[in-house]
Amino acid sequence: MRSLKRSGLAGAAVLLAASAALAGCADDSENDGGGSAGGTAPGDGKAECEGMTEWGDLTGRDVTVYTSIVAPEDQPHIDSWKVFEDCTGADVKYEGSKEFEAQLQVRVQAGNPPDIAYIPQPGLLQTLVGTGKVVEAPEGVSENVDEFFGEDWKGYGSVDDTFYAAPLGANVKSFVWYSPKMFADNGWEIPETWDDMMALTEEIAQAGDIKPWCAGIESGEATGWPATDWLEDVLLRTGGPDVYDQWVNHEIPFNDDAVVEGLDTVGEILKNEDYVNGGIGDVKSIATTPFQEGGLPILDGECALHRMASFYAANWPEGTDVSQNGDAFAFYLPPIGDEFGSPVLGGGEFVAAFSDAPEVQAFQTFLSSDTWANEKAKATPGGGWVSANTGLEISNLSSPIDQLSAEIFQDPDAVFRFDGSDQMPGAVGAGSFWTEMTAWIAQGQSTEDSLTKIEESWED
Amino acid sequence: MTVIPEEKSVEAIVAQESVAATAKRGLTSPWASLAAVVIAVLWTIPTFGLLVTSFRPESEITRSGWWTTLWNWDFTLDNYDEVLNGSTTNLATYFLNSVVITIPSVLIPISIATMAAYAFAWMKFPGRDFLFVAIFALQIVPIQVTMIPLLKLYVQPPFNLQPLAGSDAPGGGLYTIWLSHAIFALPLAIYLLHNFMSQIPGELIESARVDGAGHVQIFTKIMLPLMAPAIAAFGIFQFLWVWNDLLVALVFGSNPEIAPLTVRLAELSGTRGQDWYLLSAGAFVSLVVPLVVFLALQRYFVRGLLAGSVKG
Numbered sequence: 162m163r164s165l166k167r168s169g170l171a172g173a174a175v176l177l178a179a180s181a182a183l184a185g186c187a188d189d190s191e192n193d194g195g196g197s198a199g200g201t202a203p204g205d206g207k208a209e210c211e212g213m214t215e216w217g218d219l220t221g222r223d224v225t226v227y228t229s230i231v232a233p234e235d236q237p238h239i240d241s242w243k244v245f246e247d248c249t250g251a252d253v254k255y256e257g258s259k260e261f262e263a264q265l266q267v268r269v270q271a272g273n274p275p276d277i278a279y280i281p282q283p284g285l286l287q288t289l290v291g292t293g294k295v296v297e298a299p300e301g302v303s304e305n306v307d308e309f310f311g312e313d314w315k316g317y318g319s320v321d322d323t324f325y326a327a328p329l330g331a332n333v334k335s336f337v338w339y340s341p342k343m344f345a346d347n348g349w350e351i352p353e354t355w356d357d358m359m360a361l362t363e364e365i366a367q368a369g370d371i372k373p374w375c376a377g378i379e380s381g382e383a384t385g386w387p388a389t390d391w392l393e394d395v396l397l398r399t400g401g402p403d404v405y406d407q408w409v410n411h412e413i414p415f416n417d418d419a420v421v422e423g424l425d426t427v428g429e430i431l432k433n434e435d436y437v438n439g440g441i442g443d444v445k446s447i448a449t450t451p452f453q454e455g456g457l458p459i460l461d462g463e464c465a466l467h468r469m470a471s472f473y474a475a476n477w478p479e480g481t482d483v484s485q486n487g488d489a490f491a492f493y494l495p496p497i498g499d500e501f502g503s504p505v506l507g508g509g510e511f512v513a514a515f516s517d518a519p520e521v522q523a524f525q526t527f528l529s530s531d532t533w534a535n536e537k538a539k540a541t542p543g544g545g546w547v548s549a550n551t552g553l554e555i556s557n558l559s560s561p562i563d564q565l566s567a568e569i570f571q572d573p574d575a576v577f578r579f580d581g582s583d584q585m586p587g588a589v590g591a592g593s594f595w596t597e598m599t600a601w602i603a604q605g606q607s608t609e610d611s612l613t614k615i616e617e618s619w620e621d
Numbered sequence: 622m623t624v625i626p627e628e629k630s631v632e633a634i635v636a637q638e639s640v641a642a643t644a645k646r647g648l649t650s651p652w653a654s655l656a657a658v659v660i661a662v663l664w665t666i667p668t669f670g671l672l673v674t675s676f677r678p679e680s681e682i683t684r685s686g687w688w689t690t691l692w693n694w695d696f697t698l699d700n701y702d703e704v705l706n707g708s709t710t711n712l713a714t715y716f717l718n719s720v721v722i723t724i725p726s727v728l729i730p731i732s733i734a735t736m737a738a739y740a741f742a743w744m745k746f747p748g749r750d751f752l753f754v755a756i757f758a759l760q761i762v763p764i765q766v767t768m769i770p771l772l773k774l775y776v777q778p779p780f781n782l783q784p785l786a787g788s789d790a791p792g793g794g795l796y797t798i799w800l801s802h803a804i805f806a807l808p809l810a811i812y813l814l815h816n817f818m819s820q821i822p823g824e825l826i827e828s829a830r831v832d833g834a835g836h837v838q839i840f841t842k843i844m845l846p847l848m849a850p851a852i853a854a855f856g857i858f859q860f861l862w863v864w865n866d867l868l869v870a871l872v873f874g875s876n877p878e879i880a881p882l883t884v885r886l887a888e889l890s891g892t893r894g895q896d897w898y899l900l901s902a903g904a905f906v907s908l909v910v911p912l913v914v915f916l917a918l919q920r921y922f923v924r925g926l927l928a929g930s931v932k933g
Contacts, residue, residue, distance in 0.1 A: 231888040233707065256877040259888055264871055271772035273786050273875060380894070453895060454683055475895040478680045 198222070198519040204248030212530060213248040216523040220250030224524045227268075227275035228510070229261035240540035245527045251520040269294050274515035277524060279329055281510050282583040283317045284590065289513060290320040296514045299522045302327050305529035309552045313577045318511045326511035327529035330537075331549040333566040334390050334470040334506040334580065336491035340459050345486075349465075355398065355497040358466075359429075362436055365465050372439035374430055375464035376447045377455025378599065385595030387452045388602060389582045390506065391431065391468060396423035397504035398497040402576050405504075409581040415589075415619055416612035424601075424608045426497070431602060439464025448603035460488060468494060470508070471566045475545050484561040491562060493569060501576065505569055508580045509549065538563075549577070586619070593618035675700055675901035682898040700902035704889065707899075710877075712885065712906075719864060719881040719910075721795065722874075726802035726863045727856055733803070734810035734855075735848060739840050741811070742819040743826060753815070759808040768872050771801065775873070786875065797873040802863050810855055817851040818844060853921040861911050882907060 200218030204210030230238065235257045242253045256275070258264055262285060268274050269292055280286050289295050298306075298318075306315050306327050318326040337358075344351070349365075352358035365373035378387040397405050400419040407413045408420060430436050431447060438446045440458025447455075453476050456467035460481065467473075471491070474483055482488045496503055512528050514521050527533050531552025538546070538553060544560025547553075549570040558564045569575055582590040593615045601611040673687040676696045685693070705712045740746075741753050775786035775797050784790065785797045821844070829839050845852075867883040874880060886907050890897045 230892050232891075234892050254877075256875070257888065257892075258871065258884075259890075259892075260871055267769060267772065267872055268875060271769050271776055271786075273772060273776045275875075453897065457683060472893055475891070475893065478683065 196519060202248060203250045207248065209244060210248035212532065213245060213523065213527055216249065216519040218250055219520045219523060222251050222518070222520040224251055224253045224277060224520050225275040226253060226255050226277045226279070227261065227265060228255070228257045228279040229259065229281055230279065230510075231257040231259055234545065237537065237541040237543075237546060241533060241537040242524075242527075244532070244536055245524065249520070249523055251523065253524065265289070269515070276514065276516045276518070276521045277528075278513050278515070279510040280326060280513050281508065283511070283579060284584050284587070286318070286326055286511055286513060287320050290323075290325060294515050295325050296517045298324050298327060298514070299517075299525060301522070301526040302529045305526065309529070309531055309534075309550045311549070311551075311577060313579075314509075314549055317509075317579050326513040327525065328549055329510040329512050329528060330546055331507055331509035331566075331570060332471045332547065333493075333569055334508060335394055335494040335504070335569075336469060336471055336473075336566075337494050338456050338459060338467040338469055338473060338489055338491045339465060340462070340488055341484075341486050341490050342488060343459070343462055343465060351492045352495055354495050358495055362430070362466070366435045371463050371465065372435065372437055373465045374437045375439040375441055375455055375458045375467050376431060376437060377441070377450030377452045378447055378602065379449055379451045383591070383595060384448070385597075385599040386582065387455070387469065388427075388431070388447075388598035389590075389594050390470070390580065391427045392420075392424050392598070393578075393581045394468070394494055394504075394506045395426050395497075396420060397506055397576075397578055398494075398501065399423045399426055401501040402504060402578055405578055405581065409584050411585075411619060411621065415616035416609065420612055421608055424612065428601075428608060432605075444605075445603055448599050456489075471547065471562055472545065474560065474562045491565065493565075503569075503572065503574050503576065505575045505577045506580060507549075507570075507577060508583065589615060589619050671901045671904060675905050679898045682901075700899055701906070703896075704899055704902045704906055710885075712882075715880060715882045715885045718879050719883070722798050722802075722870065722879070722881050723860060723863045725799045726806075727859045729799060729803040730806035730810045730859060731852055731856055734807055734814050735845070735852060736840070737807075737811045738814035738818045739836075739844055741815045743839070744836065756808050757812050760812070764805050764868075767805075768868075771804070772797075772872060775800075786873065790876065793879045794874050794876045795879055798870060798879070801869050801873050802859075802866070805869070806859050806862070810859070813855055814848065814851055817848065821847055850921055853918065857914065857918050857921060860914060864911055864914075 197215065197217040198219055202210070202214035202216070202218055203220065205214045228235075228238070235255060239253075239255050245251070246253060261278075262281075265274075265278055265280075265285075266288070269289060274294055278289075280289070286295075303324050306318070306324070310328055314328045315324060318324060318328060339351075343349075349361060350357075352361050362373045365371065376387065376391075378385055380386055393405070396408065396419070399422050400408070404413070404417075404419050408415070408417065413419070432444055434444055437444055438450070440461055440463025441447075441450050441455075452469070456464075456469055456473060456476070457478075458464035459467055460477070473491075477483055477489050484490060493503070493505075512525055514525050531550055534548045534550035534553040535557050537548070538557035538559075542559050544558070544563050547558060547563045547566040547570070551571050553567055553571075555564050555567045555571070558567055570577070582594050584590065585594065597606070597611040597615050600606045601608070670687045673690055674682055676698070677687065677690065678695060678697045678699065681689075681693070681695055690696075737756075741749060772786060776784055778784055785800070786794055790797065825843060826839055829843055834842065865883065866881075867887055870881050870884055874884075886903045889899050889903045
């Protein structure tokens with residue numbers, strides 16, 4: 162027993178010594194929120210560094226960026242910051258993860274947030290602002306957003322009228338993919354109105370060689386999301402942006418007559434055995450086809466039209482010519498009537514900051530500027546990126562589809578609306594909305610039943 | 622040789638047949654063998670399909686099933702090339718990170734657990750049984766529940782200790798991963814090794830005491846050699862668990878420079894899943910190391926599984 166006591170004491174002594182050593186290492190972290198870091202920025206006086214030097218010398222300071230964008234799309238982002246790093250001396254550290262949405266919340270709750278996070282959904286931004294850890298956007302960012310982005314975009318980066326997050330990248334969801342070569346061979350014209358599009362659909366179906374539309378909504382646990390985009394896109398056209406906003410914010414019931422009309426309009430295409438599912442099968446095959454493969458029959462000449470977002474460009478197999486006269490391209494999903502202008506459904510990321518250190522504010526301001534948008538465009542030679550920043554020179558974008566997207570964003574008549582399911586509560590926007598739309602297609606569930614079930618799942 | 626003596630010898634064998642032999646004969650009937658083969662083949666088909674898929678070009682993977690290779694012979698190594706060299710960070714870096722994470726995460730819990738198991742089995746001190754039950758009960762706590770509180774402790778430790786996580790974490794944040802794996806492994810490790818250790822006959826320890834050996838000598842000279850199979854078995858368990866772990870690495874390793882192989886594989890399919898055709902090749906790359914470890918050490922597996930659990 163005596164030896165035991167001695168070893169116990171020795172253990173305690175070791176523990177004490179270790180903790181003392183560790184405590185000695187802990188330094189009081191410097192807390193200089195906002196303002197300048199002092200000194201002169203390395204790039205002071207250089208023309209390309211305009212607007213980046215006012216925070217002083219940021220050499221040796223790190224900015225950590227956490228995003229949902231992973232390889233290979235991460236490298237263009239990292240390259241686009243080179244000017245910033247050279248001008249300010251700060252070091253930007255990038256981390257992308259596909260588990261971003263869950264991990265970000267873990268890190269924020271544990272008190273270990275990144276300096277900057279690219280948030281792909283306004284709904285997630287609201288949740289994070291609710292934790293009280295998100296820092297309000299500095300003045301410079303707000304001014305940049307006023308100058309370069311539409312008011313609708315600023316609204317999506319705000320929570321309760323406080324502006325937190327500047328928009329970053331964007332994508333257009335109101336696209337119909339088609340094969341320009343197939344259209345040219347058959348003498349088909351790109352439809353300018355919804356009626357033209359339906360007439361073309363009927364013409365292709367009548368010819369009897371192929372079914373005009375193809376679609377796929379399978380996406381693992383997120384199965385159904387492409388169908389929600391269909392409804393949102395069409396509702397923007399049949400009901401208009403105001404009804405759309407009320408619907409997204411649950412000011413009208415989910416199964417409002419306007420929404421029923423919208424979904425029935427979608428059903429005229431997606432639930433018509435004569436129109437779908439070109440090159441794949443019948444209506445039900447839409448539910449079992451992975452969304453990545455939904456448009457591929459276009460390349461085989463077995464399908465003519467595929468409604469999918471601009472990012473579908475990455476899904477065409479290597480070697481596919483994606484351009485105005487190539488194997489695949491997209492046209493803007495035409496409006497229904499001219500009452501509501503040209504509605505554009507889209508998505509994008511927002512830059513939220515969890516720190517107000519000078520290097521973070523400097524980086525935030527840089528990201529919201531036209532300088533960054535153009536740097537990013539130049540750093541993305543393979544295409545697949547676009548921003549709603551109106552300071553973006555369209556000629557800097559390399560791929561034709563990105564150029565078309567940017568033109569749509571910069572069109573003064575365009576009425577932009579963010580993907581609605583991304584703004585709804587998770588139980589609806591990432592739950593019943595997906596599953597009921599899948600049932601609507603796979604089980605032939607009626608429009609009213611589907612919408613009513615979603616309405617019932619929405620608890621305010 | 623004629624047929625008749627052969628029959629006689631068979632009869633003689635049948636007459637002497639033991640119970641074990643009956644069981645053996647019953648189990649080795651041709652029908653049982655056939656069933657075993659059929660099941661084995663059925664079970665292997667998906668893995669085989671995955672292997673075939675991993676060698677097919679992207680355009681074929683996305684448009685047709687792997688069985689079409691029977692009449693459509695088209696193979697490529699592009700997928701493996703993309704998996705191994707496609708990222709801006711070399712795959713070897715992730716591989717090295719996995720090794721650097723795994724080895725301490727295996728050694729730390731083993732060394733602590735063997736000592737703790739010795740204390741629980743062969744030292745008498747007040748509250749021993751209570752402590753042992755408490756440690757055993759800790760196994761019930763799911764690790765998902767502990768993650769946020771644990772991360773909070775790392776970020777803001779009490780008594781002004783050095784924070785182990787956060788932007789300027791020491792060792793790039795590796796300490797948090799090692800510690801977390803050790804913490805999650807210890808209850809089971811102590812329990813398994815304790816049960817094994819308590820089976821060692823008490824006379825052995827008594828005689829060592831009589832010869833004047835202290836606890837340290839008994840532990841190092843008698844216990845460790847006898848414990849080798851159990852330690853090896855637990856080591857394999859822990860190795861496979863840590864090597865295949867994604868969750869702990871994601872939550873506690875917030876620095877991309879120390880990301881292990883599993884993190885890279887999880888990102889393989891691309892931001893919007895457009896590169897999912899790479900997953901089959903990625904699966905086989907990640908499979909290699911655990912497979913080698915398992916095949917090399919599998920005999921310890923069974924031995925270690927039987928140690929501790931049943932007779933304890």
